[in-house]
Amino acid sequence: MIVLHRLARLLVVLVVVTFLSFVLLNLLPGDPVTQILGLSATEESRARLRQELGLDQPLLVRYLDWLGGLAGGDFGTSYITRMPVGAELAERLPVTLELLVAAQIVALGLAVPVGVAAARRAGRALDQALTALSFALLSTPVFVLGVLLILLFAVTWRVVPATGWTSLSVDLGWNLTSVVLPAVTLGCGQFAVYARLLRTDLIATLQEDYITLARARGLSPRRILWRHALRPSAITLITAVGLNLGALIGGTVIIETLFGLPGVGRLIVDSIFSRDYLTVQGGVVLISVGYVVVNFAVDLVYAAVDPRIRRA
Amino acid sequence: MRRRLGFGVWLAAGWIGLVLLAALLADFLPFARYDETLAGPPQSGPSAAHPFGTDGLGRDVLSRVVYGARVSLGVGLGAVLLGLGVGAPLGILAGYRRRATDAVIMAVNDVAQAFPALVFALAVVAFAGANLRNVLIVLGVLGVPSWVRLIRGATLSFAEREFVLAARVLGTRDRRILWREILPNVAVPAASYAFIGMAVVVVAEGSLAFLGLSVQAPTPTWGGLINEGRTLMETAPHVVLAPSVVMFLTVLSFNLVGDRLRALTDVREIGLEPVRAPAALPLPTPTHPVRDTLLQVEELRTHFVTPRGVVKAVDGVSFTLDRGRTLAIVGESGSGKSMLIRSVLGLLPGTSIRGGHVYLSGDDLTAYGPAEMRPVLGRRLGTVFQDPMTALNPVRTIGTQVMEPLRVHLRMSRRQARAEAVELLASVGIPDPVRMLRRYPHQLSGGMRQRVTIAMALSCRPDVLFADEPTTALDVTIQAQVLRLLHRLRAERDMAVVLVSHDLSVVAQWADEVIVMYAGKVVERGPAAEVFARPRMPYTESLLQAAPRLTDPVHHRLRVIPGRPPDLAHLPAGCAFHARCPYARERCELEPPPLSEDHHHPYACWYPRPGTTAEQDVRTTGADSRGR
Numbered sequence: 032m033i034v035l036h037r038l039a040r041l042l043v044v045l046v047v048v049t050f051l052s053f054v055l056l057n058l059l060p061g062d063p064v065t066q067i068l069g070l071s072a073t074e075e076s077r078a079r080l081r082q083e084l085g086l087d088q089p090l091l092v093r094y095l096d097w098l099g100g101l102a103g104g105d106f107g108t109s110y111i112t113r114m115p116v117g118a119e120l121a122e123r124l125p126v127t128l129e130l131l132v133a134a135q136i137v138a139l140g141l142a143v144p145v146g147v148a149a150a151r152r153a154g155r156a157l158d159q160a161l162t163a164l165s166f167a168l169l170s171t172p173v174f175v176l177g178v179l180l181i182l183l184f185a186v187t188w189r190v191v192p193a194t195g196w197t198s199l200s201v202d203l204g205w206n207l208t209s210v211v212l213p214a215v216t217l218g219c220g221q222f223a224v225y226a227r228l229l230r231t232d233l234i235a236t237l238q239e240d241y242i243t244l245a246r247a248r249g250l251s252p253r254r255i256l257w258r259h260a261l262r263p264s265a266i267t268l269i270t271a272v273g274l275n276l277g278a279l280i281g282g283t284v285i286i287e288t289l290f291g292l293p294g295v296g297r298l299i300v301d302s303i304f305s306r307d308y309l310t311v312q313g314g315v316v317l318i319s320v321g322y323v324v325v326n327f328a329v330d331l332v333y334a335a336v337d338p339r340i341r342r343a
Numbered sequence: 344m345r346r347r348l349g350f351g352v353w354l355a356a357g358w359i360g361l362v363l364l365a366a367l368l369a370d371f372l373p374f375a376r377y378d379e380t381l382a383g384p385p386q387s388g389p390s391a392a393h394p395f396g397t398d399g400l401g402r403d404v405l406s407r408v409v410y411g412a413r414v415s416l417g418v419g420l421g422a423v424l425l426g427l428g429v430g431a432p433l434g435i436l437a438g439y440r441r442r443a444t445d446a447v448i449m450a451v452n453d454v455a456q457a458f459p460a461l462v463f464a465l466a467v468v469a470f471a472g473a474n475l476r477n478v479l480i481v482l483g484v485l486g487v488p489s490w491v492r493l494i495r496g497a498t499l500s501f502a503e504r505e506f507v508l509a510a511r512v513l514g515t516r517d518r519r520i521l522w523r524e525i526l527p528n529v530a531v532p533a534a535s536y537a538f539i540g541m542a543v544v545v546v547a548e549g550s551l552a553f554l555g556l557s558v559q560a561p562t563p564t565w566g567g568l569i570n571e572g573r574t575l576m577e578t579a580p581h582v583v584l585a586p587s588v589v590m591f592l593t594v595l596s597f598n599l600v601g602d603r604l605r606a607l608t609d610v611r612e613i614g615l616e617p618v619r620a621p622a623a624l625p626l627p628t629p630t631h632p633v634r635d636t637l638l639q640v641e642e643l644r645t646h647f648v649t650p651r652g653v654v655k656a657v658d659g660v661s662f663t664l665d666r667g668r669t670l671a672i673v674g675e676s677g678s679g680k681s682m683l684i685r686s687v688l689g690l691l692p693g694t695s696i697r698g699g700h701v702y703l704s705g706d707d708l709t710a711y712g713p714a715e716m717r718p719v720l721g722r723r724l725g726t727v728f729q730d731p732m733t734a735l736n737p738v739r740t741i742g743t744q745v746m747e748p749l750r751v752h753l754r755m756s757r758r759q760a761r762a763e764a765v766e767l768l769a770s771v772g773i774p775d776p777v778r779m780l781r782r783y784p785h786q787l788s789g790g791m792r793q794r795v796t797i798a799m800a801l802s803c804r805p806d807v808l809f810a811d812e813p814t815t816a817l818d819v820t821i822q823a824q825v826l827r828l829l830h831r832l833r834a835e836r837d838m839a840v841v842l843v844s845h846d847l848s849v850v851a852q853w854a855d856e857v858i859v860m861y862a863g864k865v866v867e868r869g870p871a872a873e874v875f876a877r878p879r880m881p882y883t884e885s886l887l888q889a890a891p892r893l894t895d896p897v898h899h900r901l902r903v904i905p906g907r908p909p910d911l912a913h914l915p916a917g918c919a920f921h922a923r924c925p926y927a928r929e930r931c932e933l934e935p936p937p938l939s940e941d942h943h944h945p946y947a948c949w950y951p952r953p954g955t956t957a958e959q960d961v962r963t964t965g966a967d968s969r970g971r
Contacts, residue, residue, distance in 0.1 A: 051458065059470035167591075172549050172594065178573060239733060244726060247690055248748050249716070249719065284554070289573075299465075337738050339738075339783070
């Protein structure tokens with residue numbers, strides 16, 4: 032029942048978001064007809080194309096038409112390329128998803144051990160170093176960090192290529208070398224956030240009675256940290272990871288531009304430049320759906336981590 | 344402790360000032376204009392004439408970075424002011440007139456989170472034209488929801504506080520409350536967020552510029568400079584490094600100042616202040632014979648070095664305990680009972696200093712390191728805490744938790760540990776122990792949970808069981824059951840029990856010996872029956888009177904000990920209890936009474952009670968419940 036309620040609520044969010052973006056995109060100056068035919072086209076040919084594309088219909092009708100198609104899995108056809116938007120998105124999505132997953136692996140792989148170590152010796156050298164490092168990382172714009180990493184690893188040491196993408200289906204090794212630098216760039220900033228969150232929650236958990244009692248039973252500090260304290264301290268971290276994943280589906284555009292990756296973010300930006308409304312709109316749907324799906328997934332993970340959340 | 348801003352913040356503020364000044368005075372600074380080509384040889388590295396070098400067209404990079412600061416800081420200031428100007432009134436309104444707006448704000452929040460802000464920004468700037476005004480407006484508008492949330496949160500936390508509620512009740516007009524009470528308090532979080540918002544906007548503008556969607560060439564922007572510099576990375580890395588470093592330092596500075604401002608007002612800050620370990624000077628202990636008993640505690644002390652002074656939580660406590668006996672430690676809250684237990688077990692926070700000795704079968708535990716202590720803690724000393732609600736790990740099953748000590752200390756196999764756990768749970772009176780193994784703590788009642796913690800404490804067959812207020816958090820009917828259980832288990836397993844309680848009537852029935860604690864010291868001790876029958880120290884007498892009895896008439900007035908426990912960092916001269924003692928005389932204020940020499944029933948008091956008050960009462964109730 033609660034699940035249904037939440038689902039309904041998220042569906043409403045989805046409709047509102049797509050409607051807002053649909054209206055916004057159409058209100059903004061610029062016109063796909065001009066984009067396709069150029070400024071010198073006759074009024075007659077413009078009107079014909081307008082009719083052909085369905086742009087002569089009122090905004091609301093167009094939106095409902097599009098929404099109806101979406102319900103059947105049809106994202107529409109691009110005004111500019113005349114290609115189905117869905118196919119285009121499907122081609123780009125794996126790149127973005129791989130980047131996101133790799134970045135989360137980097138971020139969590141660093142954040143969990145560092146956060147645990149810092150919490151264990153709160154206030155000591157390692158903890159203070161983490162505070163300083165996370166502050167510095169949070170203050171580094173992602174493109175600055177990316178440029179620095181490219182300068183070091185691709186230009187100076189030449190260990191990985193600076194830009195370009197090899198698909199996973201082509202060659203695993205090349206795929207990994209092309210994803211590692213973007214993933215590290217994206218993951219570093221998140222590592223800082225995650226490590227701080229985990230550290231704060233762990234410090235709070237370590238004050239709990241059940242931790243003192245675990246010590247009173249003569250268990251080793253390592254066992255207490257990893258088996259007793261980590262899981263109850265993970266809820267905020269999981270929320271942050273979820274929110275990040277949701278937010279980043281459309282937010283990797285800078286990384287994709289910097290490293291020349293053919294992902295969804297790049298597609299959206301290119302479509303914005305070419306006034307390809309329906310492709311942009313498709314990207315918006317993807318981002319919103321991503322948010323909804325991640326929200327659900329996070330709820331499921333909560334239940335797995337904390338039995339108190341499970342429904343009886 | 345006074346909070347200080349610290350050196351780094353002044354450095355950060357200095358950097359912000361420098362960048363701001365340079366941006367303002369860019370036209371008067373002695374370098375080539377940002378668009379003057381061939382001001383020096385192209386792609387030349389840093390030199391005296393061009394401190395940041397020159398770019399591919401021979402333009403001065405320093406000049407371009409300084410002019411770029413105009414755009415970054417200009418957009419930053421404008422967008423923050425716009426966000427503040429729109430967001431603050433909305434936020435205050437939402438926080439102050441809560442009910443109507445809460446739902447709206449939640450809904451907007453949901454949409455805002457799912458809405459791709461970056462796509463929106465890109466689209467608007469791309470379609471409406473990439474110029475300073477559009478970038479500023481877009482980034483300003485995108486910042487509004489965060490401002491509303493922040494200001495609403497700050498307003499809410501003040502709108503509920505006593506002084507605002509009081510003003511409302513007194514009929515002060517809303518506008519006056521807003522201006523006089525709420526606004527000044529919201530100002531500091533707003534100022535802090537203004538700095539952090541600057542950092543966010545500078546990064547966002549940089550991102551747009553990096554994508555070519557901010558102020559257009561030839562006007563330089565930081566993001567644009569970095570994007571341009573990328574192409575020269577192989578031959579002239581300084582072109583990309585200079586704006587990168589300046590941008591990083593600027594964003595860092597804004598974040599730093601904002602964060603410290605926030606920390607100034609945030610009282611919840613956990614563990615961020617560095618904890619300095621005190622110089623661990625061991626407290627001196629006089630020599631003494633090591634006796635042939637199970638547990639011998641000699642002159643145990645636990646002191647905390649705090650900014651207010653040394654807190655003597657436990658101050659020279661000694662006792663001995665044999666197998667099959669129960670020692671009760673009683674005293675009001677804050678008298679040092681629990682700290683005494685933790686001190687014996689060596690489970691003190693890092694900021695404490697311990698002195699004295701704890702002998703277990705003649706071995707000095709205070710000489711043990713943490714690694715040597717672990718097998719002792721796991722196998723020979725068992726512990727039960729006051730609150731069973733917090734004593735079990737909420738995310739692990741009962742089975743995992745009961746089996747853990749068996750697996751770790753006794754090296755049992757999973758199957759053996761399981762069988763043993765079932766037996767343990769059965770022995771503490773848990774019905775259907777096999778099913779219990781798969782349950783989680785939140786599915787159990789308080790009494791059941793306490794039985795589980797007792798089972799865990801007993802799992803490795805300890806020699807001594809420390810029970811720190813084991814029944815205080817339970818309701819009265821369960822209390823008796825749990826105490827009877829402890830008593831039975833003591834006999835079955837031939838252990839010694841240390842029972843801590845603030846409730847004298849509870850321990851009266853189950854203890855063999857009693858220690859009464861006040862302000863970290865033992866003030867009276869003796870055989871349980873004797874101490875209850877003839878309390879000598881007025882404090883013990885008040886404790887006895889403070890305990891409500893079943894024989895009290897209905898609507899009987901609850902007696903409490905007048906006054907408050909003393910400040911352990913600043914103990915009064917003389918007897919620590921004198922200020923609250925109805926029998927205190929001048930001598931009590933001047934000289935601390937020592938524990939009397941009487942080995943049978945010593946007490947620390949200059950004017951002891953004759954000790955007959957509670958005799959009749961306790962004897963009857965005691966005998967009564969023991970027989971039940």
